[in-house]
Amino acid sequence: MADNTLETLISRLRRFPDVEAANLQAWDATDKLLLDTAAGLLGPGSMPAVVGDRYGALTLGALTLESVSAAGAGAENHPVRVHQDLITGERALRHNAEALGITGGFEQLPLGAALLAGASVVLLQLPKSLAELEEIADAVARHAAPGVVLLAGGRVKHMSRGMNAVLERYFGTVQPQLARQKSRILLASGPRPATGAPPFPVIELNAELGLTVCARGAVFAGTGLDIGTRFLLDFLPRMPHARHAIDLGCGTGILAAMYARSNPDARVTATDQSAAAVDSAFATARANGLQDRIDVLQDDALSSLPQGSADLVLLNPPFHLGAAVHAGAGIKMIHAAGRVLAPGGELWTVFNSHLHYRPALERLIGPTREVGRNPKFTVTASTRKTAGA
Numbered sequence: 012m013a014d015n016t017l018e019t020l021i022s023r024l025r026r027f028p029d030v031e032a033a034n035l036q037a038w039d040a041t042d043k044l045l046l047d048t049a050a051g052l053l054g055p056g057s058m059p060a061v062v063g064d065r066y067g068a069l070t071l072g073a074l075t076l077e078s079v080s081a082a083g084a085g086a087e088n089h090p091v092r093v094h095q096d097l098i099t100g101e102r103a104l105r106h107n108a109e110a111l112g113i114t115g116g117f118e119q120l121p122l123g124a125a126l127l128a129g130a131s132v133v134l135l136q137l138p139k140s141l142a143e144l145e146e147i148a149d150a151v152a153r154h155a156a157p158g159v160v161l162l163a164g165g166r167v168k169h170m171s172r173g174m175n176a177v178l179e180r181y182f183g184t185v186q187p188q189l190a191r192q193k194s195r196i197l198l199a200s201g202p203r204p205a206t207g208a209p210p211f212p213v214i215e216l217n218a219e220l221g222l223t224v225c226a227r228g229a230v231f232a233g234t235g236l237d238i239g240t241r242f243l244l245d246f247l248p249r250m251p252h253a254r255h256a257i258d259l260g261c262g263t264g265i266l267a268a269m270y271a272r273s274n275p276d277a278r279v280t281a282t283d284q285s286a287a288a289v290d291s292a293f294a295t296a297r298a299n300g301l302q303d304r305i306d307v308l309q310d311d312a313l314s315s316l317p318q319g320s321a322d323l324v325l326l327n328p329p330f331h332l333g334a335a336v337h338a339g340a341g342i343k344m345i346h347a348a349g350r351v352l353a354p355g356g357e358l359w360t361v362f363n364s365h366l367h368y369r370p371a372l373e374r375l376i377g378p379t380r381e382v383g384r385n386p387k388f389t390v391t392a393s394t395r396k397t398a399g400a
């Protein structure tokens with residue numbers, strides 16, 4: 012890295028409150044490559060924006076580079092504007108800034124004009140899906156300065172030609188840079204003028220469910236119906252009638268909408284850690300006339316819901332943490348369901364049968380029965396034990 016201060020800063024970052032483990036770290040070689048490449052572009056008068064910062068490495072790194080360069084020139088900096096889809100990432104950035112004694116200098120904003128207006132350099136950790144990249148590329152081309160340089164970095168093994176193609180639809184020039192430590196940057200410039208409405212959200216009728224599904228670029232499964240979700244929905248008629256049901260990790264909110272529709276007396280909370288997911292779930296609820304009975308909440312594993320406040324939780328858990336396959340994300344959500352369920356309440360969940368969630372369900376919720384199994388998935392219902400049971 013160009014600068015020792017930057018190296019020290021990055022080495023002190025934590026993932027907290029996201030899952031922490033010995034094999035998971037708060038930064039990667041792509042963050043370092045992006046910062047080294049941006050160093051020459053950040054300085055007095057530059058307007059930096061960051062998209063997809065995981066835990067603060069890019070934002071706090073850009074801030075450090077800016078202050079080094081502005082101190083030399085005796086000039087004021089523009090704040091670093093940042094969008095992170097996950098609330099865990101937003102919280103981790105604030106937590107890391109505080110731990111490092113950095114007060115202010117950055118603004119956390121939704122993806123859109125306030126984030127990108129006039130931006131001269133945009134640092135992007137390439138997302139997993141092309142749809143998410145498309146939404147970001149459109150927003151940068153639409154709102155940033157005409158001279159903007161977009162530095163889109165990723166791990167080489169996760170990059171595809173499709174990413175270049177998406178960027179080429181929105182920028183006149185897309186130049187792959189030399190790889191370093193298995194990371195590479197695509198440098199995009201010359202934004203094409205926007206024609207027509209933004210490509211997201213996509214709104215589509217799912218004929219199988221008779222449900223209109225709305226999806227932002229970053230949401231799980233887009234407007235499609237995940238096969239695990241479809242299997243869980245087969246058991247909808249057998250699920251208990253709850254006063255308050257939660258769709259935990261709601262994505263586009265299909266489970267919330269289908270449950271609310273078949274249980275007209277229930278209040279449903281659709282909640283996810285992803286901003287794109289909760290936007291999508293809100294739009295799905297509204298598109299199906301269910302907005303008065305579905306509350307939408309961006310939160311990390313129900314952290315803001317009171318203990319014992321729900322009688323049913325529906326869960327199709329994730330089995331990835333970022334790019335890594337890791338059971339920790341699912342276990343965290345089972346733990347959260349156990350806290351928020353009232354005694355006697357139930358967690359209905361679907362998972363790949365080879366994932367051994369059963370012991371965690373028994374331990375963190377209570378007695379667990381298998382209600383269905385097909386060649387790929389298992390659906391279980393777990394009843395929250397009463398205190399002391």
Ligand SMILES: C[S@@+](CC[C@H](N)C(=O)[O-])C[C@H]1O[C@@H](n2cnc3c(N)ncnc32)[C@H](O)[C@@H]1O
Pocket residue numbers: 231232237240259260261262263264265266282283284285288310311312313327328329330340343344
């Ligand atoms: C497998 S997807 C299921 C989405 C949706 N329920 C469906 O069935 O289509 C899992 C979802 O859990 C969300 N998620 C992962 N970890 C979470 C956490 N700690 N708190 C809230 N949501 C989380 C992800 O963002 C993702 O939308």
